[in-house]
Amino acid sequence: MLGVINKRMKAEIISVGTELLLGQITNTNAQFLAEELQSLGIESYFQSTVGDNPERIHEVLSIALERSDIIIFTGGLGPTPDDLTHEAIISFFKEKSLLDKKVLKQIENKFYLKGYKSMPPMNKKQAYKPKNAKWIQNKLGTANGIIWRVRTPFTFSISHLATIITFPGVPFEMKHMWKHTIITYLKKICKGSILYSKTLKFTGIGESALAEKIKKYFDQKNPTVAPYASLGEVKIRVTAKAKTNKQAKQLVSKTVKNVLKYTSQYFYGFDEETLESLVANELKEKKKTIAFAESCTGGYLSKRLTDIPGSSDFIKLNIVTYSNKAKHQLLNIPNEILKKHGAVSSQTAALMAKGIKKLSDCDIGFSVTGIAGPSGGSKEKPVGLVYFGLAKGNKIKTQKVLFGTNSSRSTIRFLATQFALNWIRKEL
């Protein structure tokens, strides 16, 4: 990730929507915008969330203008009466609101194209904007955003020129508008020194155990080294500031090497690399094919690997064999094995891997069978117990993992796919 910094340029994200305050949706927009600002080297120290309420929008806007130069709103541009972000911004700055007839026509056309006889009257308000603002066209929906260079009110400690940018709350519309218009605008107004960062990703180790190995780097000022944990993985972010791109990259590269000296055993990838993208790349490069026989993960492993475009090159067939009958019929697992050792056993995992390899005629057969819960566990085979099998050439390996008996069904299923993808990655 690379960006250009202007030290005076600070941005702040304001998410608008009562549904956010009620916890009915996750704020993925703030994450997207934050990541994009970071990659442009624009500093952002605060984010706020506020409901669809003009007075409270005024309050957060007022606080944001005191500490930031670029205020990015997301949400509240819809056609319904509770969508009032533009109205609130206009009244805050005591600006005139103008109906843009050209934009009204465009919105009407969008409805005709969708097969409507006329535009729902509610949508008319989406054609109003502050007099001096520019539109940000929304090609995927009817809610256009605005970009507005405006002087803060004189009641402010220091009156300054601020940039107000608004986006609708619908994530794919917002992202499309960001990528196709705003990013070019922001790149133009940002200049200064270079910010460059690289993220190292680890799995199979906890945050503090990993941090302990490299704690001496946490006091470094440039590049900075910061760890953070999420379900099934730990990341270390290394960020350098320098005058040129080359210098920043060199600084990061040196620290990355040092960090990996102590941690390479658990390292799996950089930045945007995911376990599934790495597995996909390896399979493509080595021209190998793979097939899954899943039980407790129920298609999740198949789903994750087919998220990758072009996965039909290396996946021909996957099977979710929930029942013993399916395991027997399709994967040829003898009923005696299922009876004696159970569906959740190293023996069954091995034969599932062997069976799917044969059925699919792939290079690698991989199996998962376990107890994802919440019911179905016993003292001997508790919830969270999962067996994995890997068949390659004439060899079959199995592994047994207990993913914490306190974990939820969704956690166990995710961790099982994480473990599976990491094992396959190592095997390749």
Added chain:
Amino acid sequence: MLGVINKRMKAEIISVGTELLLGQITNTNAQFLAEELQSLGIESYFQSTVGDNPERIHEVLSIALERSDIIIFTGGLGPTPDDLTHEAIISFFKEKSLLDKKVLKQIENKFYLKGYKSMPPMNKKQAYKPKNAKWIQNKLGTANGIIWRVRTPFTFSISHLATIITFPGVPFEMKHMWKHTIITYLKKICKGSILYSKTLKFTGIGESALAEKIKKYFDQKNPTVAPYASLGEVKIRVTAKAKTNKQAKQLVSKTVKNVLKYTSQYFYGFDEETLESLVANELKEKKKTIAFAESCTGGYLSKRLTDIPGSSDFIKLNIVTYSNKAKHQLLNIPNEILKKHGAVSSQTAALMAKGIKKLSDCDIGFSVTGIAGPSGGSKEKPVGLVYFGLAKGNKIKTQKVLFGTNSSRSTIRFLATQFALNWIRKEL
């Protein structure tokens, strides 16, 4: 959802973590906490996000204390040097920090139980807390939170007693602590009138088209009616305030009936109900079984339905037949059909559904075959084109849907599973 309101009781969520400002993780914690506060009837008008920086944590804490009574922090309780939420709170209130030896011992024990020889020295700081605060035990990790009734500094416009609550940022730890300790505490201190809300969920219609049908209800003050949209669905939330639970429920129920008069065609469920949970319930109740043959969704449909606990009662076998060979071999689709009409065709979808029904010996065979992109599209069969097949008894039906040629692979895959689950729900 039901809760008890105290009109003076306002809560505010502060998420701490530079990784949030950099957009490296999604803030699911704020959503969880917001939803829980709402269900307790505690009002929450603002959320903030701030980095791991003491001065900026002071700044947001100061703003939050001016407008809210309960300040809930999440994040920054980890063992690494950048985790400093407790330190920042302690310095803000100029309080003493105390090492709790009992808690230190507990943390050490957690490492012994995990097979460590000793606690990493870094974790010692997790045993410090403000002198007069109480611990919130973290049974799933080492980062305990605190609950602290503390008077705001005298520099405040009105000095008042505030409640500071802290949680670690790791979602499953935070949720466990919330459910097992804080929820009881908050219920005790909340009293007043009743808040009750119900969410209606719709699919197959856009936000403004749905809103237009029921716009007359948006001006209602009690209950309020608010719409919001997300990928593949629209929700309408109806919220009433009343003196008793019964009165609030009656108010909501009346408005819900009115709303459904105009929209029932697109309605699928209430509140926590999801398409997958509804399909699962119907299958269980009617003692029916189902099997999927997926192509472009690559296991996503199977994953979604097996997310539901107990899904092994009605799912025995699912197959991802990416290749034509697999479609032919396992589902008995004649090569001539695949050649003549292609894998993405109504004919293939029908035979896939028939084939998986026969192979699995289930009541319903369901198929998905389409072009998820980004490549593989043509003028005749563009990216986003998906065929669905449903075999039940002796009948086979198919449907063709074009999910927008501008959509991403992940959007198309999600919308295809959404359409599939909704069709199956209607069919049941």
